Amino acid sequence: MGEDGTARLTQVFRVREFRAIWVADLISVAGDQLARVALAVLVYGRTGSATWAAGAYALTFLPAVLGGVLLSGVADRFRRREVMLACDVLRAVPAGLMAVPGLPLPVVCALLVVMVLLGAPHTAARGxxxxxxxxxxxxxRGLAVIQMSTQTAQLVGFATGGLLVAAFTPGTALLLDAASFLLAGVVVRLGLRDRPRPEPADGRGRGHWRDMVDGIVDIATDRRRRALVALVCMIGCYVVPEALAAPYAAELGLGGAAVGLLMAADPLGSVVxxxxxxxxxxxxxxxxxVGIIAVAAGIPLLFVGLRPGLVVTMVLWSLSGMLSTAYLMQAQASFVRATPERIRGRAVGVAASGIIAGQGVAMLGGGLLADLTGPAAAITVSGALGIVLATAGAVAWYRAGTERRAQPSVTVVSRQNG
Structure with a gap:
């Protein structure tokens, strides 16, 4: 396979197994987006509390941080196709139970946490x-196709989820989410060939907790992967605008329609x-x-402090999303290629947890700062902080690359594992 960058992305669809992964992902993403809307409607309808509704929405993301660290090692201890299949089937159970009428909200939240936690080993195995x-x-190219498809599915899911929930009921929507997991599992089972489980580094199995600790230590002691993890974790600085879209629109005197347009700007830039x-x-x-683009992604956000109009702001946010997605995608690819195949599951899980955690911390910090300085200023500060952190990560990545070029054997191993 040549390295011509102008080759069509559609070439990946000639690979039967990739088609299966892609289809299963789209089914799961569509179901998840529908479930998020359904949960928001269900919780707010029963409590009338925005805090409860926001908390339920946050639970669709936050447990993935813990799951990525604690459970991703499962993908290295069993056959990965079977891990993906088992996670899909098991996630359908709490999704279906949440649809039971009158179920106490604490129980609904507990089932939601279980469902999200089970997604971590699935993500690790797929990665x-x-x-x-x-x-x-x-x-x-496959990563690019998945990124584009996922962002598009999320946009469509949010746009149509409310209509579907209104047409049916939140409970019915949650049952559809459960069905999407089962359908995705069928696609995985039929579309992926069965591969043996990865061989342990020392030729014998070890405990789950030892594997988890070793996975973290392995990344922390590798200069290349440590620099890449630093770059992907600081992506949170560049997603702050999406979290502050509503208060930013209010600051500009714009209505609710502008909020949706602003929130769509970053995903649209990501696709492009x-x-x-x-x-x-x-x-x-x-x-x-990677490092250059990571730094450049923060530059458009520096101009948000001038509080330009809606169209200019959308362009700035789209540019930032476009650049941040490009560097994030390549950083993830370089990270996976630099990781031995036998430990990729837990390494991917730890890195994914870092991305989610970085986004959560940045959004929380951006919200607190916006209350003090205003949304426009908070977005500008987030962009500036992102540039500083990206510069540090870029320098570390450059130094690690220089060290790698001085050791030809490392390059050979990386290519074989990729």
Whole structure:
């Protein structure tokens, strides 16, 4: 497979196993988006509390941080196709139970936490499998296709989820979410070939907790992956605008329609950025551009402090989303390629947890800062902080790359594992 950056993204669909992963992902994302809307409607309708509604929405994300650290090692201890299948089937159970009428809200929240936690080993197993399914440059193209499809599905899901919940009931929507997990599991079972479980590094199995600790230590002691994790974790600075879309629109004197347009700007930029980066940037140049693009992604946010109009703000947020997605996608690809296949599951899980945690901390900090300085100023400060952190990460990545080029054997191993 050549490294021509102008090669079409659609080449990945010639790989049968990738088609299965892609279809299963779309089914799950559509179900999850529907469930988020349904839960918001269900919880707010029963409590009349915005705090309860926001808390239920947060629970669709936050447990993934804990799950990524504690459960992602499962993907390295069992056959990865079976891990994905088991997670899909098991997640359907709490999704279906949440649809039971009159179920106490604490029980609903507990079931939601279980459902989200079970997603962590699924994500880890899929991330570890993908480089084997898509060899060479096809891997980056596959990541771009998944990124574009996921962002598009989220946009459509939020736009249509409310209509579907209104047409049926929140309980029916949750049952549809449960059905989506089962359907995705069928696609995984039929579409992926059965691979043996990864062999332990020392030739014998070890305890789950030892694997978890070793996975964290392994990343922390590797300069390349440590720099990449730092770069992906600070992505939270660049998603603060999405969290502050409503107060920012109010600051500009805009109505509710503007909030939806502002929230759509970043995902739209993400779709375009993923396509442009893989379509036109040659594969051999992408790793070297990670740090530069990460720094550049914060620059458009610096101008938000001027409080431009709606259209200009959307352009700025889209540019930031376009650049941040490009660097994040390549950082993830470089991270996976630099990780031995036998431990990719737990490594991917830990890195994914870092991304989610970074977003959560940044959004919370951005909200607190917005209360003190105003949304526009808070977004500008977040962009500036992102530039500072990205610069530090870029320097670390450059130094690690210089060290890698001085050790040819490391490059050979990385390519074999990728």
């Amino acid at each position: 570890a499998l993908l480089p084997g399914v898509l060899p060479g440059d096809l891997y980056e 950025g993923a396509w442009l980066f893989v379509r036109f940037v040659p594969a051999r140049r992408r790793p070297g551009l």
